[in-house]
Amino acid sequence: MIKPIRKLINWARIKSPWIIHFNTGACNACDIEIVAALTPVYDLERFGALQKGTPRHADVLLCSGPVTRNLKDRLNRIYDQMPEPKFVVAVGTCACSGGVFDGCYNMLSGIDEMIPVDAYIPGCPASPDAIIDGVTKLLKAHEAKEEKALKEKSK
Ligand code: SF4
Numbered sequence: 001m002i003k004p005i006r007k008l009i010n011w012a013r014i015k016s017p018w019i020i021h022f023n024t025g026a027c028n029a030c031d032i033e034i035v036a037a038l039t040p041v042y043d044l045e046r047f048g049a050l051q052k053g054t055p056r057h058a059d060v061l062l063c064s065g066p067v068t069r070n071l072k073d074r075l076n077r078i079y080d081q082m083p084e085p086k087f088v089v090a091v092g093t094c095a096c097s098g099g100v101f102d103g104c105y106n107m108l109s110g111i112d113e114m115i116p117v118d119a120y121i122p123g124c125p126a127s128p129d130a131i132i133d134g135v136t137k138l139l140k141a142h143e144a145k146e147e148k149a150l151k152e153k154s155k
Contacts, residue, residue, distance in 0.1 A: 019060045064094070092122070
């Protein structure tokens with residue numbers, strides 16, 4: 001891809017990440033915190049983030065909860081439907097490691113057992129400010145990586 005176009009696409013992606021949220025088996029408390037992060041009190045939208053209803057339009061997948069056996073296939077399908085580059089954020093201790101549900105007969109552990117995870121936000125539940133911090137830091141890290149790759153390509 002031509003350098004200025006790639007730069008422009010990266011800039012747009014960082015300035016306006018489109019987000020999809022999926023509960024893989026959370027108790028709902030982490031979901032309430034995600035909703036709080038997205039709605040006006042904490043307002044993740046001030047960073048340009050926009051919640052989407054389909055994985056085909058999303059850059060960032062926010063997952064809450066450990067992965068239950070019956071949601072494993074759906075999680076994989078959602079991840080596969082997202083366009084590259086895609087980012088996965090595990091929200092809450094359960095999503096990071098299985099948390100209090102680890103070892104239960106109907107659970108398969110944390111998100112990273114199924115799909116690659118780019119950022120982990122622990123907490124039971126994870127707080128809205130930690131979620132915003134995690135998403136913005138993840139995008140900054142991606143921006144730095146892309147800039148480095150562009151610089152190396154132009155050498
Ligand atoms: S981390 Fe805590 S609040 Fe979040 S899904 Fe697990 S038990 Fe619920």
